[in-house]
Amino acid sequence: MQLPLAGLEAPVWFASASSADLNELPPETFLAEAECARSSEFKFGQPRENFTLGRLAGKLALAAAGETRRDIGATGPLTPTLSPSGGEGEDFALRLRSIEISNGERGEPVVRVGGWNPTALGVSLSHVNGLGVAVAFPAGARVGLxxxxxxxxxxxxxxxxxxxxxxxxxxxxxxxxxxxxxxxxxxxxxxxxxxxxxxxxxxxxxxxxxxxxxxxxxxxxxxxxxxxxxxxxxxxxxxxxxxxxxxxxx
Ligand SMILES: CC(C)(COP(=O)(O)OP(=O)(O)OC[C@H]1O[C@@H](n2cnc3c(N)ncnc32)[C@H](O)[C@@H]1OP(=O)(O)O)[C@@H](O)C(=O)NCCC(=O)NCCS
Structure with missing residues (x-):
């Protein structure tokens, strides 16, 4: 969902994910390798699910933003796999998988796409039991969720x-x-x-x-x-x- 925010030059993209979504899209289909490794470090199911829901929401928001990135005037490479044509099923999961959200030194989310460290988009995310939410925005904007x-x-x-x-x-x-x-x-x-x-x-x-x-x-x-x-x-x-x-x- 694209949200215009009064006073912010470019729109942001919001997405959410709930536990039920994981039945449709099992984690291993959309988590990047490093994210799977991180997820398996969680000893308990709920923190693992929360992490996964945050990643899913983040990727959905980034994918939506990536598809319309020309609208935001982004010039840096995002990814060849996030084409404007969208995608269904496996193809869509693969696209999500090509996006990796890791964390910087202060814990902040860092976006990489297919090994690239793109300069075009940033993301902020949050998770509670059963719900992940995220917002993607043009890199350089300072946005938190x-x-x-x-x-x-x-x-x-x-x-x-x-x-x-x-x-x-x-x-x-x-x-x-x-x-x-x-x-x-x-x-x-x-x-x-x-x-x-x-x-x-x-x-x-x-x-x-x-x-x-x-x-x-x-x-x-x-x-x-x-x-x-x-x-x-x-x-x-x-x-x-x-x-x-x-x-x-x-
Ligand atoms: C960031 C913080 C506010 C998260 O709040 P929370 O209510 O516990 O958890 P939320 O689900 O709302 O948010 C967690 C997400 O915030 C993001 N986040 C963490 N640190 C962040 C930061 N410094 N700036 C922006 N976003 C940050 C991450 O994406 C994190 O999710 P992830 O670890 O799955 O990637 C809180 O954990 C915090 O500030 N901790 C202190 C900072 C700290 O000690 N950092 C450790 C660095 S090693």
Missing amino acids: DVELIDAKRAETVRKGVPLSGEEESWLKSTALPEATALLLLWTARESLGKALGTGLACKWESLALREIERGGEGVYSGSFLHQPQFRCISRIGAEAVMSLAFEIA
């Missing part, structure tokens, strides 16, 4: 463990959202900024605080950040999960 399941215990951990800014506390008091959902919205917004900056959470958490959050429509919120005024975020609240996407405006 985070998803959390709406879960009272997780929200309590945020409440107890994360010092909130005055602005965030005021919003929490004034919003009509249930507190757990609101806390997780704040948290995903902060994490999405950390990913867009490339630090993840390996930074002072207060540097990720929000300045303002506005309701933009049913289940949609937009926000700005206290210390990173050039970034914005959009959050989406679903029945079971909340997701935030942070991006640097031009």
Whole structure:
């Protein structure tokens, strides 16, 4: 799905994957060799599945972006296998397999396609139990994505463990959202900024605080950040999960 984001010059491509998708597309058909090796290092099934769902969502987003990359004015090579014609079944799985998402020194996703290290596209991804989400974007754009399941215990951990800014506390008091959902919205917004900056959470958490959050429509919120005024975020609240996407405006 192609998403235009107000203030970002080029669109981004969003994709998600759920456990059920793995019945249609078994991991070994779309994971690159190095990804299979990494997946087999997980001792437990759920972390392995989460990793796999993140990779699947990432590849789907990259494949969609790759097919329309001319629209984004990309000049670097992406891959000869991601042709604009799309593909079905085995052919499509092969295309996904040619994309490898590894991790850089700080844990950030790094895209390689068929041994190339393409300069055209970047990806940000997030996974929770049973769900992987990803966004692909023109390399050089600073974009981060985070998803959390709406879960009272997780929200309590945020409440107890994360010092909130005055602005965030005021919003929490004034919003009509249930507190757990609101806390997780704040948290995903902060994490999405950390990913867009490339630090993840390996930074002072207060540097990720929000300045303002506005309701933009049913289940949609937009926000700005206290210390990173050039970034914005959009959050989406679903029945079971909340997701935030942070991006640097031009
Ligand atoms: C990055 C971080 C915010 C992830 O949050 P999370 O809620 O646990 O997990 P999510 O599923 O939402 O996101 C995980 C994905 O974020 C991405 N990511 C990790 N570090 C990142 C970074 N510094 N910048 C951007 N994206 C990053 C990865 O793609 C990762 O998935 P993958 O390992 O399967 O590739 C968090 O783990 C973190 O900041 N950790 C501290 C940084 C750290 O210690 N890094 C270790 C480097 S060795």
